[in-house]
Amino acid sequence: MEFLRFIFSSFWVWAGFLVLVAVVLNGAAELVKACKQNRKVAVYTMGGVRRVEIENATRGDTAAAMRGQQEEGGLNDE
Numbered sequence: 001m002e003f004l005r006f007i008f009s010s011f012w013v014w015a016g017f018l019v020l021v022a023v024v025l026n027g028a029a030e031l032v033k034a035c036k037q038n039r040k041v042a043v044y045t046m047g048g049v050r051r052v053e054i055e056n057a058t059r060g061d062t063a064a065a066m067r068g069q070q071e072e073g074g075l076n077d078e
Helices: 002-007 011-035 059-071
Strands: 040-046 049-055
Touching: 002 011, 049 059
Parallel strands: none
Antiparallel strands: 040 049
């Protein structure tokens, strides 16, 4: 109760507290966003060349994409 009384004791203390809470919550949201890695996969063909783009890919993702391309005959081993 004493904490609330202090927060509402003046406009500037209240405004400062709101800014502090906003900064902390924004930092927490950015941290969650950084931990949650969304993968975006785009596959398209132009002029007989197939292109695969994977954003935020792991090594396993790229290896699986390469294996898939070799199985479909999209890559030539020369």
